[in-house]
Amino acid sequence: MKQFIQTNRNRRRVLVVDDELINRELLSAILSPRYEVVQAENGAEAWELLTTSEQPFSLVMLDLFMPVMSGFELLEKRRESEEARAVPVIVMTSDKSAEVKSIRMGAADFISKPYHLPDVILARCERIIELNEDKSIIRYTERDALTELYSKEYFSEYIRRLRPDLKGDVDAAVLYIEHFGMLNELFGRAEGDRILRETAGLITRIIISSSGIACRTDGNSFRIYRRHCDNWEELVERVQTELSSLSPSKGLRLRAGVYQSVDPELDTESCFDRAKAACDRIKGNYGRNTEFYNRELHELEMHRQRLIGDIDEAIENGDLRVFYQPKYRISGERPVLCSAEALVRWQHPRLGMISPGEFIPLFEKNGLIGKIDGCVWREAAAQVGKWKEKYGFTLPVSVNVSRVDIFDHSLECKLCSLLESFGLKPGDLMLEITESAYSDNAERLISLVGSLRSCGFPIEMDDFGSGYSSLNMLTTIPIDILKLDMSFIRSMMLDKKSLRLVELILDIAKFLGVPTVAEGVETEEQLLTLKKMGCEIIQGYYFSPPVPAERFSEFIEKEIMQST
Amino acid sequence: MITIEKLSGFGANTAEGLARCCGSEALYLKLVNMVPDEEAFGRLSRAIGENDRDAAFEAVHALKGVLGNLSLTPMYDVASRLTELLRSRSETDCEPMLVELLKKRDELRELCAG
Structure with missing residues (x-):
């Protein structure tokens, strides 16, 4: 070298x-x-x-x-x-x-x-x-004492010196041993260390013929910098196979992210960030060991970074708009407007309308969703107040409470003070909590739901049936409304088993004395089937897509006319 | 147009100057061509006129470096003497050396133009 x-x-x-x-x-x-x-x-x-x-x-x-x-x-x-x-x-x-x-x-x-x-x-x-x-x-301390690969600092310095001289394509890769913590727990640290050394040895073999260098970064991840090659999948597979044969654990898995032919203008750290982004993409995907940083991932990453960078401005400028989708009670002779769900839309000044499916998961992942939720809650509460004043009619609106909000210990306070600001009663704001929050931290969720209910907030269990919900949850968490995941509604008309499953869930809800809301209802056929099975409340395009508050007023006016 | 022959006639050590320019005649002549317009000449004349010996020293020191690098010996010698005179802070009149240096510069300018 x-x-x-x-x-x-x-x-x-x-x-x-x-x-x-x-x-x-x-x-x-x-x-x-x-x-x-x-x-x-x-x-x-x-x-x-x-x-x-x-x-x-x-x-x-x-x-x-x-x-x-x-x-x-x-x-x-x-x-x-x-x-x-x-x-x-x-x-x-x-x-x-x-x-x-x-x-x-x-x-x-x-x-x-x-x-x-x-x-x-x-x-x-x-x-x-x-x-x-x-x-x-x-x-710099040259070597990592455990694996005898370069230390991270030395590796970085070496690349800094080396890069101006490298002619031709170079690849940056990260390699990650999954479930390593478990391996340490199950078989002891000495065994974990042995696996790290073996991995380092296998990596050295990959790089030795290619003027490459490698280091161990933190614990169980490695970095490789070498001349470009096209057979990364094969190399990683080879390391994986050898490692599996050496390891006492069957679950040991390698995950690699490769940024091929790195941009010579990009700093080294960012090159490895890209490799890592590719690596993160196959987290949990057991069918693949290697992922590449490609144009698509690059654009996606740029787009995400842009959204993250723009969110504060969006909140400040009011680009996050709250839309309302009506929910109708269908148990009577005619559907009656009974509430609405507040849904956020992002009208980006340069990118146009951004779908919530695009930005909500992103902000859920980095925790910024809490900011967005707070903004939606305030807007929705203000709107309920306005309708109350204009029509003398209270239409409860449900808002989403994300998983990060559940760990916010001032959540009850925040929500109560919102009600106070807009002269609302607790029942005017309903809280939708996603079912999957139960598996994160059941204990915290149970105590939070109890405390919110004692403040008077109705609790809706959202996306029921979408995750790994246990029926046990329904008996341990005191909820007021069950929202069926919309995937059920889509599939129930297509196959009998799904239909039967929906029927069962509705029966259980009835047994528990909890009303059910079906989301994503688009056709009359769906509506009639659900009604027949005892579902009480319907939300979906059959009645209306989510609409801005001004347009939603028309539903209220119509309802007032019909009920008088 | 200036040539190596004309420069040698002027008294420059062209062999040395060329060697410093990695043997490139084009580069050497291009750099020599830039010398008559060196703004340090102006700075030097002004400083001596105003009797600002520090500024004069800086200007002639800079010139000496350039002239030496291009091996323009007749000019370099005068610039070196003037540098030492200014460095010594003696009261000796600098004017004659300045005139001598500017005369050589004008000669070079003519060679370049001619």
Whole structure:
């Protein structure tokens, strides 16, 4: 690897700092066959380049007498910054007395003016760069004691040095041993350590022939940086097979993410972020060991990052709009409007309408959904208040309570103070809690539901039947309404078993004395079937899609007319 | 148009200058062509006119570096003497050396233009 660095010097960057254009041009001509030369007219410009440039410099060639900021001043300033100190400086001077002073101030060497012959200058530059690189690599602890792969810091530094010289395509990959914690628990730490060492050995075999390097990052993940190859799947599979045969646990699984042919402009850390994003994509997908960072993933990632970046602005500017979908009670002769569900829509100023299916899961994952929920609750509560005032009619609206909200210990307080602000009773705001929250932390959910109900909030169990719900949950959590997952409604008309299942759930709900809401009802046939089986409340496109508050008012007005 | 021959006639050590330019005649002549317009000449004349010896030192020091690098010996020698004079902070009049240096510069300018 070292040899590899030394034989490809041409793309290292050298900063030539001199106020005289002729001198800069002359030095550039001397150095450019071997280095990429960047010029600066004075110390201040050089400082700016040294501290802000994304690509590192390998050397500074510094004139001493310059306007704005002299070479001495730059040497002085350089002491402040670790980044700048890492780049060696050769001072160019015609002044003997300045030579000693500059060495004392941290210069690595000096070249006198008029310049020596080009070969001499090149040889001196080369020597200083090499000395400095050796020194900075030695600074890092080279090896991970357990696996004998490079340590993460050393690995990063090595790549930083290596990258400018690597010609052709390079791949960045992350490799992750799944369920490693379990392995440690079940078979002991010594066994876990053995597996890590074995994995490192297998990885070394992958990279040894490809001028690649590898390191262990945290615990059970590894990074690989090597020449591009097309058979990553095969390589990972090979490691997986060997590892399985060595491991006492049958469940040991490798997961790899590969960012192929990395963008040479992208910093190393971001390259591995991309590899990791690919790796995360197959989390839980046991059919695949290797995933690649591709254009689709890239665009998706960019889009997500953009949404995350824009959410605060969206909340501030009111781009998050609350739509209302009516729920009708169908147990009587004619459907009666009984409540509505508040659903969020994002009218993005540049991207247009963004589907909640796109952004809700994203914000659920990073916890920002709490912010969105709070915003929807406030808006919905305000709307219920407005309708109450306008029509003298209270239409309860249900709002979603996400999994992160469940761990918010001030949740009850927040909701109660909202009611107070808009002059509502607790029954005016109904809370929908998704069934899957039960499996996260049943204990917390049970106590929260109890406390919210004692405040007077009706609780709806949302998406019932979509996850791994146990019927036991229905008896341990005191709920007021059960919402059937819309997938049931879709499938029940297609196969008998689903239909029978819906019927069973409705029977259980009846037995528990809990009314049921069917979501996603689109056709009259669905409605009649549900009605026949005893479902009381219907929500879906059959009646109306979610609509803005202004349009929803029409449903209220119609209902008032019909009931009088 | 200036040529290596004309420069040698002027007294420049063209062999050395060329070697420093990695043997490239084109580069050497291009850089030499830039010399008469060096703004340090203006700075030097102004500083000496205003008797600002520090500014004069900086300007001539800069010129000396450039002239030396291009091995323009007749000019480099004058610039070196003037640099040392200014460095020594003696009261000696700088004007004659400045005139000498500017005269050489104008000669070079003519060579470049001619």
